Amino acid sequence: MKIDTAVHTLPPQSGPKTEHKRGGECIKTAWGCKMTNTTLVHDVKPTLRPREVAAYCSIGVSTVWWLTVNDPTFPKKIKIGPKTTIFRKAEIDAWLAAKAGGAR
Known part of the structure; x- marks a missing residue:
């Protein structure tokens, strides 16, 4: 375009x-x-909300929350308010790359 x-x-x-x-x-x-x-x-948006992380990783939102508790390699959440959580996109990309590298 x-x-x-x-x-x-x-x-x-x-x-x-x-x-x-x-x-x-x-x-x-x-x-x-x-x-x-x-x-x-x-990148216009260096951070992602949990719903965006789910869409970006092709997983469910509940799986994002499950991973934050049960997977020590999953990027740490960042609380920016009482009801607002974000994740760094670069950390999500690194996590996905590590998962893809380990699957081969």
């Missing part, structure tokens, strides 16, 4: 507004935005 404006936004669940220079190819995903043909490559 060619970007013909200086600013575009991702879907509301994907995070804040993202700015890119005119031109270049933009690849939008549910987990971030990557520009090709430029030096700008970034």
